[in-house]
Amino acid sequence: MINTDDGQFLVKLARSAIETYLNDGRIINVPQDINPHLKEERGVFVTLHRDGELRGCIGFPEPIKPLTEAVIEVAIGAATGDPRFPRVTPDEMKLIQVEVSVLTKPVLMSVQKPIDYLKKIKLGEDGLIVEMGVYRGLLLPQVPVEWKWDTEEFLANTCMKAGLSPDCWLQDGVKIYSFQSQIFNE
Template sequence: MISKEEGEFLVKLARKSIETYLKEGKVINVPDDVNPILKEEMGAFVTLNLDGDLRGCIGYPEPVKPLAQAVIEVAISAATRDPRFPSVTPSELDNIRVEVSVLSKPELVEVQNPAEYLEKIEVGKDGLIVEMGIYRGLLLPQVPIEWKWDIEEFLANTCMKAGLSPDCWLQKEVKIYSFQSQIFEE
């Protein structure tokens, strides 16, 4: 995983990406002198909060891009392309708190019986991806802590995020992946 200093760098990079895009319409480049670990492909999410409320959250669950590049892209997307919210305005920037989550590679949680998920998933440690056919939903590890959910509520809400019924996790054809994340915030 990455160090606290690298995490702080990513948070500043995310903010600079958003500010530059909103004020100048430009996408910044990854700095040439970036630490080599930040050039490794990793999953990343950027979450924006305004006065304690969610204002945008977009990410790459899979390690598909170099981390620093991924953070630039998802920061801009969180500010301008989250379908749940209008685009962030420059006047909001001073009141927005930026959070960057660096994700481990998602791994299939293997069970013989869906009831085993209750023992195999740890609230506060694991993030979840629920997948069934074309439906897919993801919740970061910090979400059930913020909402004070137990494991069943976490599973149900991840199912609903995928556009499925809250108890879909009990169906054999559903795949559940877990991942961990390091969270850095302003």
């Protein structure tokens, strides 16, 4: 678990990484004097909002990099590399709210039959990854709450995020992973 102070540090780190990159074209260094658990490998997403609307979101679902290193990289990616949005400008950063979601390791969900996912997924707690062959889509735990989706809509939208049909979660060969996240924002 990440405490509130460390969570706010990560949010400030994300903002600093974006602003430095947008203004100076350089990637900031990982701070040296940080809590050792912030150097552990963790999955993380940085989400940018402007006027309550999504403005960018990039992340690592798997724990493949030390957390602070990952935050710097995905923060810059959220501002400059989300293909759904134009690049954030330096002036626009004054209007952007930064959110950091630190993830638990995804766990493959096991059910007797696919319809059982509807009872197993906890809305507002579980994030989902839907995987079928080379297709993979992820939605964070806060997304169905923000959009007021029920569990079936959450599954359908995660399937569509993977580029699959909305009901793919009912098919054989589809893997569904769940994870949780701690959310910190400005």
